[in-house]
Amino acid sequence: xxxxxxxxxxxxxxxxxxxxxxxxxxxxxxxxxxxxxxxxxxxxxxxxxxxxxxxxxxxxxxxxxxxxxxxxxxxxxxxxxxxxxxxxxxxxxxxxxxxxxxxxxxxxxxxxxxxxxxxxxxxxxxxxxxxxxxxxxxxxxxxxxxxxxxxxxxxxxxxxxxxxxxxxxxxxxxxxxxxxxxxxxxxxxxxxxxxxxxxxxxxxxxxxxxxxxxxxxxxxxxxxxxxxxxxxxxxxxxxxxxxxxxxxxxxxxxxxxxxxxxxxxxxxxxxxxxxxxxxxxxxxxxxxxxxxxxxxxxxxxxxxxxxxxxxxxxxxxxxxxxxxxxxxxxxxxxxxxxxxxxxxxxxxxxxxxxxxxxxxxxxxxxxxxxxxxxxxxxxxxxxxxx
Numbered sequence: 001x002x003x004x005x006x007x008x009x010x011x012x013x014x015x016x017x018x019x020x021x022x023x024x025x026x027x028x029x030x031x032x033x034x035x036x037x038x039x040x041x042x043x044x045x046x047x048x049x050x051x052x053x054x055x056x057x058x059x060x061x062x063x064x065x066x067x068x069x070x071x072x073x074x075x076x077x078x079x080x081x082x083x084x085x086x087x088x089x090x091x092x093x094x095x096x097x098x099x100x101x102x103x104x105x106x107x108x109x110x111x112x113x114x115x116x117x118x119x120x121x122x123x124x125x126x127x128x129x130x131x132x133x134x135x136x137x138x139x140x141x142x143x144x145x146x147x148x149x150x151x152x153x154x155x156x157x158x159x160x161x162x163x164x165x166x167x168x169x170x171x172x173x174x175x176x177x178x179x180x181x182x183x184x185x186x187x188x189x190x191x192x193x194x195x196x197x198x199x200x201x202x203x204x205x206x207x208x209x210x211x212x213x214x215x216x217x218x219x220x221x222x223x224x225x226x227x228x229x230x231x232x233x234x235x236x237x238x239x240x241x242x243x244x245x246x247x248x249x250x251x252x253x254x255x256x257x258x259x260x261x262x263x264x265x266x267x268x269x270x271x272x273x274x275x276x277x278x279x280x281x282x283x284x285x286x287x288x289x290x291x292x293x294x295x296x297x298x299x300x301x302x303x304x305x306x307x308x309x310x311x312x313x314x315x316x317x318x319x320x321x322x323x324x325x326x327x328x329x330x331x332x333x334x335x336x337x338x339x340x341x342x343x344x345x346x347x348x349x350x351x352x353x354x355x356x357x358x359x360x361x362x363x364x365x366x367x368x369x370x371x372x373x374x375x376x377x378x379x380x381x382x383x384x385x386x
Contacts, residue, residue, distance in 0.1 A: 001043065001045070001065070001066065001067055002045050002046070002047060002061060002062055002064060002065070002066040002067070002105070003037065003038070003041060003043040003045060003046045003047070003066070003067050003069060004046075004047050004048070004049055004061045004066045004067065004068045004069065004105065005022060005023070005024035005033070005034055005037070005046065005047070005048050005049065005050075005069055005070075005071045006049045006068055006069065006070050006071075007022050007023050007024075007048070007049060007050040007051065008049065008070075009070060009097060010023050010070070010072060010127060011023055011050065011051060012286060012287045013127060013128050013285075013287055014026065014128065014129055015286035015287075016260075016286070016302065016303075016304035016320065016321070016322045016323055016339070017129055017243075017258060017260055017302065017304060019304055019305070019322070019323045019339070019378075019382050019386065020054075020260070020261075020304070020305045020306075020323060020378055020379075020382070021054070021058075021305075022048045022050040022051075022054060022058050023050075023071060023072050024037075024048060024071040024072075025058070026072075026132065026243065027226060027228045027241060027242075027243045027244065028126060028132045028135070028136055028139045028226065028241060029136065029138075029139025029140045029141075029142055029143040029208065029226060030139075030140060030143035030144065030147060030190055030192075030208040030210065030226065031143050031146075031147075033071035033072055034046060034071060036071075036142075036143065036146070037069060037071055039146060039147075040075070040080055040146070041067070041080075041083070041084070043067075046059075047059045047060060047061040047062065047066075048060070048061075049061060049068070053377070053378060053381040053385075054378060056374045056377050056378070057372070057374035057375065057377075057378060061105045061108075062105065063104075063105050063106040063107075063108075064104065064105060064106065065088065065102070065103075065104050065105075066102075066103060066104070066105050067083070067086070067100065067101075067102055068100065068101045068102075068103050068105075069083075069099070069100050070097070070098070070099045070100070072125065072126040072127070073094070073099065073123050073124060073125040073126065074123065074124040074135075074138060074139060074142050075123065076121050076123070078121060079092070079119055079121060079123065082100075082117070082119070083100050086100065086101070086102040087102060088102050088103070088104070089102065089103070089112055089113055089114040089115065090102055090113070090114070090115045090116075090117070091103075091113045091115070091116045091117070092116075092117055092118075092119055093116050093117065093118050093119065094118070094119040094123060094125070095125075098110070098113075098116075099119070101113055124138050124139075129258050129283070129302045130256075130258075130283065130294050130296060130299055130302075132241050132258050133224070133239050133240060133241055133256055133257065133258055134296070136206075136223075136224040136225070136226055136239065136241060137187055137206045137223065137224035139226075140187065140188060140190070140206040140207070140208050140223075140224055140226065141187075141188060141206065143190075143208070144170065144188045144190055144208075147170075147190070148170045148190075151170075153169065153170040153171050153172075154171040154172065154173060154175065155171075156169060156171060156177060156182065157177060157178055159178045159179045160177055160178065160179065160180050160181065160182055161180070161181040161182070162181075162182050162183075162184075163181075163182070163183040163184070163185050164182075164183055164184030164185040164186075164205070165184055165185075166184075168184035168187070168188045168189065168205065169182060169184050169188070169189050169191075170188075170189075170190050170191070171191045172190075172191060172192050172193040172194075172195070172211075173193055173194075174193050174194040175191045175192065175193065175194060175195045175196065175197075176195075176196045176197070177191065177196075177197040178197075178198075178199055179199040179200060180197050180198075180199065180200060180201040180202065180203065180215075181201075181202045181203065182203050183202075183203065183204045183205060184205045185205075186204055186205050186206070186223060187204075187205030187206025187207070187223045187224060188205055188206050188207075189203060189205040189206065189207045189208075190207070190208045190209070191209050192208070192209055192210040192211040192212070192213065192229070193211045193212070194211060194212050195209045195210065195211060195212060195213050195214065196213075196214045196215070197209070197214075197215045198214065198215060198216055198217045198218075198219070199217060199218075200217055200218040201215045201216075201217070201218065201219045201220075201221065202219070202220050202221065203215070203221045204221065204222050204223060205223045205224075206223040206224045206225075207221055207223050207224070207225050207226075207227075208225070208226040208227065209227050210226070210227060210228050210229040210231075210244065211229045211230070212229050212230040213227045213228070213229060213230060213231045213232065213233070214231075214232045214233070215227075215233055215234070216232060216233065216234030216249055216250075217234070218234070219233060219234045219235065219236075219237075220235070220236040220237075221233070221236075221237055222236075222237065222238035222239065222255075223239065224239055225237055225238070225239060225240050225241070226240075226241045226242065227242050228241075228242050228243045228244030228245070228246075228261070229244045229245065230244060230245050230367050231244060231245060231246050231247060231248075232247045232248070232249040233247075233248050233249065234248065234249045234250050234251065235248065235250060235251040235252045235253060235254075236251075236252075236253045236254075237253070237254050237255065238253075238254075238255035238256065238273070239255055239256050239257075239298075240254055240255065240256070240257045240258070240259065240300075241257070241258045241259065242259045242263075243258075243259065243260050243261050243305075244261050245261045245262050245364075245367055245369070246259055246260070246261055246262060246263040246264065247263070247264045247265065248264075248265040248269070249265070249267075250265070250266070250267035250268060250269075251267065251268055252265065252267070252268045252269045252270045253270050253271065254269075254270075254271045254273075254300060254301060255271070255273035255298065255300050256273040256296070256298040256299050256300045257271060257273070257300040257301040257302065257303070258301075258302050258303070259301065259303045260303055260304050260305035260306075260307070260323075261305045261306075262305050262306045262360060262363050262364065263303055263305065263306070263307050263308065264308045264309070264363070265309050265313075266308075266309050266310045266311035266312065266313055267311045267312070268311055268312045269309050269311070269312070269313040269314075269315070270313075270314055270315065271300045271301045271315040271319065272300065272314075272315065272316055272317040273298050273299060273300035273317060274297060274298050274317060275297075275317050275318075278297060279297075280293050280294060280295055280296060280297060281293075281294050281296055281297070281298070281299035281317050281318040282294065282318055282335075283299060283302065283318045283320060283335075284320040284335065284336045291318075291335070291336075294318070299317065299318050300315075300317065300318070300319070301315055301319050301320075301321065302319075302320045302321070303320075303321045304321060304322045304323040304324075304325070304339070305323050305324070306323055306324040306356070306359070306360050306363075306379075307321050307322070307323065307324060307325040307326070307327070307337075308325070308326050308327070308359075309327045309328070310326075310327065310328035313327055313328070313333075314331075314332055315332070315333065316332050316333075316334075316335055318335055319333070319334075319335050319336075319337070320335065320336050320337070321337040322337060322338050322339035322340070322341065322386075323339045323340070323379070323382050324339060324340045324351055324356045324360070324379060324382075324383075325337050325338065325339065325340060325341040325344065325351070326341065326342055326343065326344070326351055327341070327343070327344030328343060328344065329343045329344055329345055329348075333345055334346055339382055339383070339386050340353075340356060340382075340383055350383070353379070353380060353383050356379060356383070357371065357376055357379070360375070360379070
């Protein structure tokens with residue numbers, strides 16, 4: 001059965017994170033939404049119903065019987081069974097929005113749906129970027145159970161200090177942790193395959209350190225924090241998500257933030273996550289083209305893929321940075337930094353597209369990943385359109 005992840009309702013709400021990916025490819029908890037659903041539904045055949053310019057990289061659905069799914073929520077056991085039990089022409093609805101349907105992608109139309117069933121249970125639904133870090137503790141709990149049930153963790157080295165329940169710590173094969181403190185009293189901690197926690201780190205769960213990633217010497221990590229694969233993190237972080245392949249390797253603070261892939265933080269970069277007046281934080285909405293009240297007292301940085309910051313960069317509370325931006329000028333940049341900004345300030349010139357390709361290719365090669373023609377096409381569309 002083909003699993004089709006739909007962007008129909010939410011893609012614009014998650015910009016700038018979704019400029020370069022469908023909603024299903026965002027990470028929250030330990031896994032991306034697509035990885036989570038593939039494991040839940042034991043499905044290997046997936047496709048995406050997303051923006052046309054993204055379909056060159058993310059495969060369009062084949063025209064056949066499929067499970068059409070809005071991916072950005074955590075299901076209960078009951079809802080999982082309801083999804084598995086769907087028959088052709090049936091759908092599930094949550095808060096008046098379709099979330100799953102068994103339909104044929106041949107002549108795709110929701111008019112195929114003959115029966116709709118309301119989901120009665122309350123679900124954890126992610127509707128905007130700040131939801132990713134706000135509910136990350138719930139996603140870590142969900143994924144921890146999904147990935148570790150029935151499995152045995154590697155032993156924690158005796159050089160470490162430990163607080164909490166041992167069953168709330170899971171260490172995958174090849175991971176290394178020495179001379180650090182690990183506290184699971186506040187939440188579960190998952191250390192991925194071949195990840196490393198260097199000496200002197202302090203980890204206070206819930207935390208997910210994914211495959212091949214590192215906490216650098218003396219890092220202070222507060223939950224709920226997710227560090228996606230092949231990333232490096234140092235200094236102090238609190239309740240952040242890094243999708244993967246990004247570095248915040250040095251001293252400096254980042255809190256209540258979501259950072260894309262292929263990003264880099266210069267040494268001693270700091271991002272404020274609370275206003276001096278303790279008021280609610282506003283963030284730029286690409287849908288309404290205005291700054292909107294998040295309803296949160298703590299909200300730091302939302303950062304698109306391939307963006308970079310120079311040493312000693314200081315960011316205001318509630319800053320949004322687009323794709324392939326370079327922030328390096330003196331002083332606090334504005335709360336909205338445009339895609340391909342060269343400097344970080346309003347009306348700065350654009351980072352040249354061919355140079356952006358060069359930098360992206362070099363950064364990706366360091367992780368043995370190739371910048372493909374599809375990747376270039378996506379960046380070119382963003383450069384020309386947004």
